[in-house]
Amino acid sequence: MDCIFCKIIEGSIPSKKVFENERIVAFHDIQPAAPVHILVIPKKHIPTMNDVTAEDDALIAELFAVARQIAQEQGIAESGYRLVNNVGSEGGQVVYHLHLHVLGGAKLKGLN
Template sequence: MSCIFCKIVEGAIPAKKVYENEHVIAFHDIQPQAPVHVLIIPKKHIPTMNDAAGEDFVLIGEMHRAAQEVARELGVDQTGYRLINNCGKHSGQEVFHIHYHLLGGEFLGPLVS
């Protein structure tokens, strides 16, 4: 499979992991947009949020649980963080394996005014 995130799950590509359980991995983004920028991915390949179905929603819940743990571990749980999922080309999704960006470590400001 040519999915870079699947290769990270398999261990074929190294990543600086901050969290892992049997369903989810979280690792530092190689092009951080904030002092804390972690990607949270399921080990199961799901291309976009629109492709999630059935039991995938339990897996998405596991991703949210991982986000809480990562935020706590990296010290942004009290100051705040942003959790972003891009779905599709027009949103800016570049890797078609569902994932969240967890950003924090500085004031991020509002997304819209």
């Protein structure tokens, strides 16, 4: 498999991690779209949200809990932040490994 996020998880590609446990890793995006731009990904390779199964429900809930924790640690929880999950090519997904973008640190435009 040639998944860049799987390579980050295994350590063959370096990243600036902000969180890691047995199921999830989070790191700074290398092309940030906001002052705070962190990716939260499961260690389990799931290509898109469409590939999530009922057995993944607890993992998906944990992704959101970790994103919330990161927003607090990064100091953007009170002022506000955006969580984004792109699905498929028309949804803007570039890396086919499920991930949440945690964006904040400035007034974000668009998407009301």
